[in-house]
Amino acid sequence: MAVIGYARVSTAEQNLELQTAALKDAGAIRIYADKGVSGSAVERPELTKLLDRLDEGDVLTVWKLDRLGRNTRHVLTVVDELRNRGVSFRSLTEGLDTTGPMGTAMLTIMAAFAQLERDTIIERTRAGLKEAAKNNRHGGRPRKVDGAAAVRAADLKAKGLSANDIGKMLGVSRATVYRYLAS
Incomplete structure (x- = not known):
């Protein structure tokens, strides 16, 4: 043994x-x-x-x-x-x-x-997330670009600026610009 x-x-x-x-x-x-x-x-x-x-x-x-x-x-x-x-x-x-x-x-x-x-912990977490969503609160990182900035990004893109240049102007990365242009 x-x-x-x-x-x-x-x-x-x-x-x-x-x-x-x-x-x-x-x-x-x-x-x-x-x-x-x-x-x-x-x-x-x-x-x-x-x-x-x-x-x-x-x-x-x-x-x-x-x-x-x-x-x-x-x-x-x-x-x-x-x-x-x-x-x-x-x-x-x-x-x-x-x-x-x-x-x-x-x-x-x-x-x-x-x-x-x-299982109880998972159930409570899901219930908390659902309740937060009802109050328009969502988890995750805060957005770097709000609705107005997204509209501005779209306008700048329509004027021919590159995503890099738009990102520099808004203080975000090129990838963030592309995400907001896609939505």
Whole structure:
């Protein structure tokens, strides 16, 4: 039986040290780590390598359940595949351990709540964007050229000026001029 760790951070700027230290303290003899890879990403090269190399009796250990994946279906599928191969799963932060039936049941419940939380955040974000749109507020960068400037750009273009010259006059890039001329 070997304890094998898996760590993941979503961006290259994030640090793996907290996770790897906890995995070493839990007895991990080998740690695979994906850096700059979202939990919802289909391709996680180090996780794929790890899953291919696990043997019966091994324990896949993660610092936190969402490191394995954010999608409930994916997490449960991976854990079910592990169980079918005789591999256990342990999540340190949540205290989950699938060596017994209670750990498996708790994992299913925790994964469902993680998915519920993610779905709720998405639902609230969409509702907020919809409400903002009703009040004529839209996300994204503020426009550099307002309606009057767009009309002026069209007039200058009709007089034969180049997009570069129009951009210099309005204080915007040539690409911005083309975007406003197209609309």
